[in-house]
Amino acid sequence: MTGIHVIGSGHTAFGRFDARSLEDLEVEAAREALVEAEMPGEGIDAVFLGHFNGGMAADGFASSLVHQADDGLRFKPATRVENACASGSAAIHAGINAIRAGQARNVLVVGVEKMTHRTTEEVTAALGSAGYQGHPDEAGLSFPQVFARVAEAYRERYGNPMTAMARIAAKNHANAMGNPLAQMRRELSVEACDTVSDKNPLIAPPLRLSDCSLISDGAAAVVLSGTPGPVGASVHIAAATHVSDFLPMHRRDVLAFEGPKRAVAQAYDALGITAKDVHFAEVHDCFTIAELLMYEALGLCGPGQGARLLEEGVVHKGGSLPVNPSGGLKAKGHPVGATGVSMHALAFRQLTGRAGEIQVPGAGVGLVVNMGGAAVANYATILEAGSGRR
Amino acid sequence: MTGIHVIGSGHTAFGRFDARSLEDLEVEAAREALVEAEMPGEGIDAVFLGHFNGGMAADGFASSLVHQADDGLRFKPATRVENACASGSAAIHAGINAIRAGQARNVLVVGVEKMTHRTTEEVTAALGSAGYQGHPDEAGLSFPQVFARVAEAYRERYGNPMTAMARIAAKNHANAMGNPLAQMRRELSVEACDTVSDKNPLIAPPLRLSDCSLISDGAAAVVLSGTPGPVGASVHIAAATHVSDFLPMHRRDVLAFEGPKRAVAQAYDALGITAKDVHFAEVHDCFTIAELLMYEALGLCGPGQGARLLEEGVVHKGGSLPVNPSGGLKAKGHPVGATGVSMHALAFRQLTGRAGEIQVPGAGVGLVVNMGGAAVANYATILEAGSGRR
Numbered sequence: 001m002t003g004i005h006v007i008g009s010g011h012t013a014f015g016r017f018d019a020r021s022l023e024d025l026e027v028e029a030a031r032e033a034l035v036e037a038e039m040p041g042e043g044i045d046a047v048f049l050g051h052f053n054g055g056m057a058a059d060g061f062a063s064s065l066v067h068q069a070d071d072g073l074r075f076k077p078a079t080r081v082e083n084a085c086a087s088g089s090a091a092i093h094a095g096i097n098a099i100r101a102g103q104a105r106n107v108l109v110v111g112v113e114k115m116t117h118r119t120t121e122e123v124t125a126a127l128g129s130a131g132y133q134g135h136p137d138e139a140g141l142s143f144p145q146v147f148a149r150v151a152e153a154y155r156e157r158y159g160n161p162m163t164a165m166a167r168i169a170a171k172n173h174a175n176a177m178g179n180p181l182a183q184m185r186r187e188l189s190v191e192a193c194d195t196v197s198d199k200n201p202l203i204a205p206p207l208r209l210s211d212c213s214l215i216s217d218g219a220a221a222v223v224l225s226g227t228p229g230p231v232g233a234s235v236h237i238a239a240a241t242h243v244s245d246f247l248p249m250h251r252r253d254v255l256a257f258e259g260p261k262r263a264v265a266q267a268y269d270a271l272g273i274t275a276k277d278v279h280f281a282e283v284h285d286c287f288t289i290a291e292l293l294m295y296e297a298l299g300l301c302g303p304g305q306g307a308r309l310l311e312e313g314v315v316h317k318g319g320s321l322p323v324n325p326s327g328g329l330k331a332k333g334h335p336v337g338a339t340g341v342s343m344h345a346l347a348f349r350q351l352t353g354r355a356g357e358i359q360v361p362g363a364g365v366g367l368v369v370n371m372g373g374a375a376v377a378n379y380a381t382i383l384e385a386g387s388g389r390r
Numbered sequence: 391m392t393g394i395h396v397i398g399s400g401h402t403a404f405g406r407f408d409a410r411s412l413e414d415l416e417v418e419a420a421r422e423a424l425v426e427a428e429m430p431g432e433g434i435d436a437v438f439l440g441h442f443n444g445g446m447a448a449d450g451f452a453s454s455l456v457h458q459a460d461d462g463l464r465f466k467p468a469t470r471v472e473n474a475c476a477s478g479s480a481a482i483h484a485g486i487n488a489i490r491a492g493q494a495r496n497v498l499v500v501g502v503e504k505m506t507h508r509t510t511e512e513v514t515a516a517l518g519s520a521g522y523q524g525h526p527d528e529a530g531l532s533f534p535q536v537f538a539r540v541a542e543a544y545r546e547r548y549g550n551p552m553t554a555m556a557r558i559a560a561k562n563h564a565n566a567m568g569n570p571l572a573q574m575r576r577e578l579s580v581e582a583c584d585t586v587s588d589k590n591p592l593i594a595p596p597l598r599l600s601d602c603s604l605i606s607d608g609a610a611a612v613v614l615s616g617t618p619g620p621v622g623a624s625v626h627i628a629a630a631t632h633v634s635d636f637l638p639m640h641r642r643d644v645l646a647f648e649g650p651k652r653a654v655a656q657a658y659d660a661l662g663i664t665a666k667d668v669h670f671a672e673v674h675d676c677f678t679i680a681e682l683l684m685y686e687a688l689g690l691c692g693p694g695q696g697a698r699l700l701e702e703g704v705v706h707k708g709g710s711l712p713v714n715p716s717g718g719l720k721a722k723g724h725p726v727g728a729t730g731v732s733m734h735a736l737a738f739r740q741l742t743g744r745a746g747e748i749q750v751p752g753a754g755v756g757l758v759v760n761m762g763g764a765a766v767a768n769y770a771t772i773l774e775a776g777s778g779r780r
Binding site: 054065074090102377 | 411413437442444445448449450451453454455457458464465466467468469470471472473474480483484486487488489490491492493516517518519520521523524632633634635636637638648649652762763766767
């Protein structure tokens with residue numbers, strides 16, 4: 001099977017950018033990735049865009065805007081891929097398929113979202129449309145409400161997760177301090193996150209503001225290739241898995257996070273490795289309770305045991321498996337369609353030793369877990385330094 | 391390279407179905423395709439959904455609704471693919487890639503759209519979002535206005551196309567009379583289509599109502615496989631190409647239809663064939679002027695020469711290359727995300743001799759051309775009877 005290599009990355013800052021259009025964001029990230037890959041548009045064989053939209057952007061045909069980045073892209077096939085908050089990884093995996101299928105040698109993958117020009121109510125409704133609308137118990141729920149149910153179920157089954165969730169928020173905010181691309185660079189203490197206050201109100205009880213990721217504008221990009229990058233700056237996709245569960249929550253045990261568990265297990269199994277072999281992970285912390293459950297999916301602990309990892313510092317900077325060194329969706333920001341591509345782009349920079357202040361020393365194996373809905377569309381990718389040609 | 395075979399098809403009627411949800415339509419088409427393929431959900435390795443939405447449907451995560459068709463689909467990866475009015479073919483081509491990449495042996499592809507619950511103004515705005523919003527000359531144009539510009543440009547460069555366009559409308563309406571799945575089964579004379587009247591008003595001058603495709607609900611599905619179907623009911627994908635042009639019309643000669651021309655030429659070249667070797671074509675007649683230009687893309691005539699084919703009956707039932715025997719978008723209907731999948735599903739039925747009253751006698755090679763935007767995302771697929779193992 002053809003090796004898949006990451007040979008370039010682009011990443012706008014995440015934040016609120018009133019003056020910049022969806023096209024502007026796509027173009028900036030795409031151009032940076034092409035420059036980093038030393039690849040003119042003519043060298044690209046296919047383009048994939050990860051983008052959710054859900055009514056937030058006026059551009060209904062966003063895949064075709066990537067061509068605005070480089071005249072050499074004219075006539076190159078471009079495709080938008082959407083799987084709710086996992087749209088970015090969906091585009092990455094589509095790009096991998098295109099190379100493995102022999103349809104492309106070099107692929108440009110871009111992820112983008114523009115959200116901050118909408119009111120919080122509009123954004124909440126747009127994202128909420130990714131829940132199941134066909135059952136009266138679930139139709140119209142916002143995602144804070146969905147994950148509030150998950151946190152409630154966690155408390156009932158395993159005990160109170162709220163302090164563990166506050167530790168996750170504080171950790172990810174601390175991590176983002178070293179990431180110049182992050183939207184929110186402000187230290188928050190565990191105590192502040194664990195206290196309901198004017199500054200940290202309940203959003204959907206028991207979830208507090210500090211348990212929720214951000215509303216963001218931003219884009220990220222990578223160039224994937226069947227040919228390795230230069231020695232020393234070479235990273236390959238060692239495993240890429242995708243597992244989709246039923247959408248309706250009443251058809252499954254949401255707390256079991258079966259989809260993410262299966263996706264990660266399949267990726268580990270493909271390489272014969274375990275969590276012990278992974279040097280860092282960028283995982284989907286749309287809400288802090290999601291990251292707590294991701295620790296189980298990563299195989300770091302059994303059901304309901306995530307709090308221990310936070311108490312022991314396992315998942316913190318300097319721990320044995322730092323989780324979300326970038327600051328995560330929580331503090332880096334969560335421009336929905338860009339998120340999965342951002343995870344891969346920053347993992348690429350980690351694995352080539354170019355992650356600056358958020359660098360995980362000696363990182364050779366990175367894991368990305370990106371999730372659409374409440375454990376519905378689940379993607380795991382393992383990236384490794386080197387060309388993989390042993 | 392792995393051969394790609396079509397081994398099952400599903401197709402709801404196209405029309406107005408107030409009582410049926412997006413999920414209902416997906417499930418009906420998916421189940422029919424699985425039954426026809428004699429494939430339980432467990433046998434499917436990946437699901438792709440073609441769906442535009444653009445704000446028309448309240449379901450923002452529609453790929454995950456396909457799983458409602460069959461419990462055996464649980465944990466199978468599902469992905470939505472969107473490329474405006476070519477979303478259906480985008481999903482087909484993604485499914486082909488998944489098989490060629492070795493990620494799947496059997497793929498379920500579904501296309502769906504639900505539009506008629508919206509007002510015509512809402513649908514027009516949703517579809518219009520697929521135009522370029524970044525230039526004052528193009529932002530906010532409706533697609534009837536876009537193709538009215540194309541028809542005007544045609545008149546200026548080549549002479550008046552309106553009677554030829556009326557002939558296309560009348561042909562496609564006549565064809566749909568034999569298609570029980572078609573939304574509009576009513577004969578319309580060339581004269582009626584070529585006359586502006588109370589029943590046939592100007593929509594965007596010079597386009598008349600009869601020049602425009604329909605607003606429709608509907609879904610279609612196919613099962614693709616790396617393994618051929620039974621002898622006698624075997625169809626394979628002989629060529630599949632995708633060419634994306636710039637979105638802004640001011641950056642290109644829209645009338646040249648360069649994207650569709652290149653996509654079809656690449657497909658022909660892959661097989662060493664010409665239009666003479668094709669027995670029927672389902673092409674993108676979102677507006678009658680588009681079908682007129684598609685004749686050039688198919689290589690049936692030179693620039694501005696399409697009218698002759700209609701006068702001579704070349705593209706009619708019984709002609710040497712019948713175009714849109716199904717009735718096309720014009721009369722079969724155009725549920726946007728379903729359209730490309732419908733073209734492939736009905737081509738499969740033609741090539742297995744199961745097309746009923748719309749059967750093209752002796753059809754062994756069929757061409758599908760599906761287009762997103764005004765010649766922006768262009769897909770050509772050549773399907774052939776038999777397993778392709780010569």
